[in-house]
Amino acid sequence: LAKTTQPISMDSYEGQEVNITCSHNNIATNDYITWYQQFPSQGPRFIIQGYKTKVTNEVASLFIPADRKSSTLSLPRVSLSDTAVYYCLVGDPDILTGGGNKLTFGTGTQLKVEL
């Protein structure tokens, strides 16, 4: 059973705002929503995390509606260097006590930014 659903790919142009939406219908009460970014030949890296409403940092914004069944990663004014795979993750609700950080990665969204 997939924990999250994201578009497989998205295309954009430099300077545009990109919004990637993730569906997570089975999110647990205590789960946070976390987004990772992966460049080719590198491991994923954390970019943003939130629980509800809106979170913003120097890289992106994360919008989470009240029902928390989806979230949207917003990248303002993308550049070529933002071309990467973006993963949306929620904590595994089967692991509640000392089970570790058993995050489930899906296939992510391949974002391609062109000139």
Add this chain to the structure above:
Amino acid sequence: NAGVTQTPKFQVLKTGQSMTLQCAQDMNHEYMSWYRQDPGMGLRLIHYSVGAGITDQGEVPNGYNVSRSTTEDFPLRLLSAAPSQTSVYFCASSYSTDFNEKLFFGSGTQLSVL
């Protein structure tokens, strides 16, 4: 502070050979894990450890062994390599076992089994 270090970066094995992928972190992280990444499959969890002396299986553990004798190191062993284990392997760590904790990844090991 080097973060998460994986060695080697590339490896070619013949079917049936054994080898160990090394992973070390210098952040005093309690939690460490191994993922494999295959085209179209995303990252799949192989094994994880919540502390020294404690390991458990992830989604795809068959064909792999792990141990955690120290906080810093979490090697992944392939006892008898198979072509199906051709993949990119990533080691990750986090400060605690809280599943909302941020994961730090190594740069990966590209493994080919012929």
